[in-house]
Amino acid sequence: MRKRGCPTLLMTNELYAAPVLFGCTLYVVLLYCLPDYRFVSGLACCLFIFFTRAAAIHWHLSVPSWLISKVKPE
Numbered sequence: 001m002r003k004r005g006c007p008t009l010l011m012t013n014e015l016y017a018a019p020v021l022f023g024c025t026l027y028v029v030l031l032y033c034l035p036d037y038r039f040v041s042g043l044a045c046c047l048f049i050f051f052t053r054a055a056a057i058h059w060h061l062s063v064p065s066w067l068i069s070k071v072k073p074e
Contacts (some may be wrong), residue, residue, distance in 0.1 A: 013063050015056035023049035 009016055020024045045063035055061065 012069055013065060015053070015061050015063055018063065019049045019052035019056070022052070 026048060027041055028047040030045070031038065034041060
């Protein structure tokens with residue numbers, strides 16, 4: 001059981017969820033604009049997510065501190 005008040009991966013400054021959010025949004029836009037290319041759109045978005053995450057790890061990119069939610073002390 002996780003302690004109450006412990007930060008999760010989504011509450012840290014690590015660039016983790018943003019590439020997934022942008023990749024999924026891109027996928028929906030591509031499906032709307034190019035409905036006949038579902039496989040190519042899905043592959044392109046998966047590659048976008050992978051390489052964005054890999055770039056964040058390689059160059060130590062992070063989310064700005066003002067966008068990180070803070071845990072309120074009890």
